[in-house]
Amino acid sequence: MILYDYFRSSAAYRVRIALNLKGLKAEHRHVHIRRGEQLAPDYRELNPQGLVPTLIVGERHLTQSLAIIEYLEERHPLPALLPPGAEDRAWVRALALAIACDIHPIDNSRVLKYLAEVLKVDEPARDAWYRHWIEEGFRAIESQLARHGGGRYCFGDTPGLADLFLVPQVANARRLHVAMEPYPRIRAVNEACLDLEAFDRARPENQPDAE
Ligand SMILES: N[C@@H](CCC(=O)N[C@@H](CS)C(=O)NCC(=O)O)C(=O)O
CATH class of the missing domain: 1.20.1050.10 (Glutathione S-transferase Yfyf (Class Pi); Chain A, domain 2)
Known part of the structure; x- marks a missing residue:
């Protein structure tokens, strides 16, 4: 997996915590938001909204931190991030x-x-x-x-x-x-x-x- 990330992005921070809690590794690529790198055409190919984070899994480009975290939860259910009830x-x-x-x-x-x-x-x-x-x-x-x-x-x-x-x-x-x-x-x-x-x-x- 490759995580397109920015140190100060709180949405990427959510995904970093999820990966760590689940013991998963991802290669990190940095997108400098203050320099506007999220708006570059090559990044928009991955994430048309021009927002960080994006998680690359094989051929798929996953966007939206909540969707990414729910994906990780489905693929790697333990430790669970959601309670049973x-x-x-x-x-x-x-x-x-x-x-x-x-x-x-x-x-x-x-x-x-x-x-x-x-x-x-x-x-x-x-x-x-x-x-x-x-x-x-x-x-x-x-x-x-x-x-x-x-x-x-x-x-x-x-x-x-x-x-x-x-x-x-x-x-x-x-x-x-x-x-x-x-x-x-x-x-x-x-x-x-x-x-x-x-x-x-x-x-x-x-x-x-x-x-
Ligand atoms: N709802 C999106 C929000 C993503 C988002 O807003 N990311 C911010 C960094 S925390 C960003 O890329 N901002 C760039 C901009 O506003 O141009 C998610 O949860 O992934």
């Missing part, structure tokens, strides 16, 4: 989707670039935008964890799908200086995850292309 699986997926669909896309590089270059929004206002959507999302996740969390990780005492999405989003929040005091459960889950080698090895600062 259907309702629990729905709860875990909802947490992952709250990040993947409702927080991350609004703060993506191309959105920030449009705000800067087309709408002429200055940097302090762009940072305020970024933090606003994380804070709104984290408030809801904190209350979901309070209701159904209770374990060491997002769901119980085994790291799983929701953790793969939460930890990279916390890394983004910290980079933008989001005040994390209001989210004690998110902080506790994040710390528990980062104590695990699979999460630690996937951190942006531990990637060969880190700047």
Whole structure:
């Protein structure tokens, strides 16, 4: 497998954690997002959306981090990233989707670039935008964890799908200086995850292309 990756891409970070948890190896190719390499025609051949990550498996080009992770789960079921009960699986997926669909896309590089270059929004206002959507999302996740969390990780005492999405989003929040005091459960889950080698090895600062 080949993973097209960027150290600071939180969507690629999710896939790096999944590969590590499942003990799978992939060759990493770096796509420098700040230099716009994701928009180059040869990369768009692999990923027409011009987004990272892309996982190459044989002749197939898999895109969208959640689809890639679900693919890895189907092909390599152990250790499982989803719990056995259907309702629990729905709860875990909802947490992952709250990040993947409702927080991350609004703060993506191309959105920030449009705000800067087309709408002429200055940097302090762009940072305020970024933090606003994380804070709104984290408030809801904190209350979901309070209701159904209770374990060491997002769901119980085994790291799983929701953790793969939460930890990279916390890394983004910290980079933008989001005040994390209001989210004690998110902080506790994040710390528990980062104590695990699979999460630690996937951190942006531990990637060969880190700047
Ligand atoms: N929903 C996609 C999001 C992928 C995505 O937005 N990746 C970001 C990096 S985290 C990216 O490639 N951004 C490039 C850009 O905005 O131009 C996924 O989960 O794979």
